[in-house]
Amino acid sequence: MAGRNGNETYVPEGIADEFTQGAPASGGPARPDGPGRPAAPALGLVGTLRWTWRQLTSMRVALMLLMLLAVAAVPGSVLPQRNQDAARVIEYLAEHPTAGEWLDRFGFFDVYSSVWFSAIYILLFVSLVGCILPRSAAHYRALRGRPPRVPSRFTRFPAKAGAVTDASPREVADAVAARLRGNLTWLPTFRVDRSEEAARGARPAAETVSAERGYLRETGNLVFHLALVGLLVSVATGQLQHYRGQAIVTEGRGFANAVVDYDTFEKGAWFRPQSLVPFSMTLDRFDSEFASDTVAFAQARDFTAHVTVTEPSGEQRPEQIKVNHPLVVDGAKIYLQGNGFAPEITVHDAEGEVAFSGRVTFIPEDTMYTSRGVVKVPDVSPGLDQIGLVGYFLPTAEATEDGSVRSAFPQPVDPLLVLEVYTGDLGLDDGTPQNVYELDTASLEPALDEQGQRVKVLARPGETVELPDGLGTLTLGEDLPRYVALDLRHDPSLTFVLVFALLALAGLTVSLFTPRRRVWARAYTGPDGATVVEVAGLARGDDAGLQAEVDRALDAVPGDVRQPDVRETRAPAAPATPDRTGSEKD
């Protein structure tokens, strides 16, 4: 099949290297794809190992592993993944108890860190290294080798050209050689050998040029593959050393870069606490902008957190954090990941004591910032129940048909707090850690009105309202502080990841677009005393620019140049003189 569809390259006699084979630059012993591949091993342990290694580093296995990698990556896009959305994994497990359990057992909810996914890419990289190292060595030898000598006959080459001139064969060959080398002495286009051929049989003595270009192709290819290895190693190192913390900060407040100050903190196995530079940060103000035109009503347009950073040295400076523009402090990047309202709520109990006072973070549930929050009021005065409040903060309240309320715009145009009231045991005292954003109503009683409906407490900024059943009062603060959710990450490998990625891109480009060509020229004195020049070209694989390259070389011929007449150029090639290696047969 390769014969029909692949690149049928002409193979001149006496030249048998990777250049003239359809297959890529072969890494010698490491890439036995050809017919010479050892058969199944009857070779003992060492033989078996060697056989396995050769299989693993063969092109065919690399191909299989690549396809396998593509297939193995699919389930991670179909099934929910823990590292992205743990809640959806739990949901999925609840909906599909049996299948879910099995999928979980085989790592389908952590595909990209699963044993099987890792096995595939590790095997692939082992194969890659095993393939690249011998190829690098072979390429190093090739770089120090010389272009192959001039073939005895040019007749069957895919690209050829000829001319007749009055300049001497030596002048002609020198000129062609110079053209092929190009203008840059430090980076010749072609590597060129000039030499002479003695007369042999009917063929006269000749000046010859043999030239080869495109070593960069293999160089690029090797750089590309090695850069992939570098990329993998840097990503892995980053995973081991990184840390990431999340904190919610309200306007006017701050936090310090210390493990205890984060709401959640996650780190790699090689993380050292010293890599947390102890700066601190205050959120001075948070600005948001939303579209108010009809087409994109209420779409977010801009978020800006104005902060003050205090370095460990005590130096202070104002900064901004925007979506897309993280703030970099001491090598750590701080991202603006979310925002919302944290209104100030004060609850006085039935005795008139302050039972709760503080900012409560309300989490937006839709694009209009209909935000949900929870207030847990402990029993300050003896003998009273604990109070749980749960409900919504609406920046712009709007009543809907079914009597419920929701927000109609993300900015505080007409703010309203709507809470349901529970009493009983909040479970604050038994010491188990609680989710501050959830109210466990299992051991709580809702407050009901005469019709048996749940009482809703409504409050606007600056208002104090009565809680039902004489539980006390609730006050909503006059101003509505905003909060931001910040995400702080430090990954020391970022620069390496970027450098290796760009190296891979550069190597790839060079390797895909550098042509590999050989050009030969021969100049000799023809029967009529004029100098006959013949040029032939050969490319690795198919190459549309080959003939142009040959013509360019011929253009360099000095003197009074004319087209050869057909008999003249054919004459020297016709006699079937065996060439120096004696390999030629007719």
Added chain:
Amino acid sequence: MELANLSVLLVWGAATALAVALIAFSIDLSRLSGARVEARDKTRERVAVGAGGVVDAPQDGTPANGAPGPVDRRFAGVGMSVTWLAAALLLVAVVLRGIAAGRTPWANMYEFTVVGAFVAVAVFAIVSTRRDVRFLGAFVTFLGTIFLVTAQTRFFVEATGVQPALQKYWLVIHVGVAILATGIFTVAFVTSVLQLLRDARDNGSPVLGSARWGWLDHTPAPAALESLSFRLNAVAFVLWTFTIIGGAIWAEDAWGRYWGWDPKEVWSFIVWVVYAAYLHARTTRGWSGTRAAWFVVAGYACVLFNFTGVNLIFNGKHSYSGL
């Protein structure tokens, strides 16, 4: 009239033009099928030896010296002109859309599809100035028409600004290069499909052997198609690699990590790996030629899924389709 509406009208105009070009190219192909193929074997031989690819393969049965030949290719000429017209209309439509929205005009699925169709049509038209690729016309205009009609009827959203996560010059680079790559992958895919069809016909496939598929004899030999497809795929692959790297750099700033196996990232990775496998297959003994062409088909299927399926089915961070 408002610019945004004018843009929409122009897209419809381009879709119509492409449909007309499709008809013209189809008539051309059917005429070719009717024509006798005298020099068929000679043609193939020249291509195989010449190794110069498509350039020296006569596709229309006319002698290379331009003397009047057996087949009238006037309809292909009409198709080509109308294709240029469609490309021009699309270019204006895209520019107007950008002005109307006040930003780069490729930030959602609708715009991506329109610009992608433009790139595919433009790549085809530009390649046609350098070599005879009229045989691709019917297929490229067919896909272009489908893309545009789908965009107008399924993906349409009003022209407006974008959310903060998209406000960055990376929108221009990352998405722009992705569209370019997709457009080139499209033309390469068409070439590989032709290669497979032609190969099957040459090998005596009972279905493709019939007279209706006679135009296949006027396409270049499979080896020449393979080489054209490879050159396009190589360019597109480099662009795709850059798309992924650019996306990662942007994600590092916008989402706080450069790679997170978000569905879009997963599928971009899959596309990349499949095309990498294609490049390996080409140089693996026993896998070049026809088998390698199947990798292009698989790769392009992944490209399409990455664009449609991932945007519409999965919910990931790339939910910018506005649908």
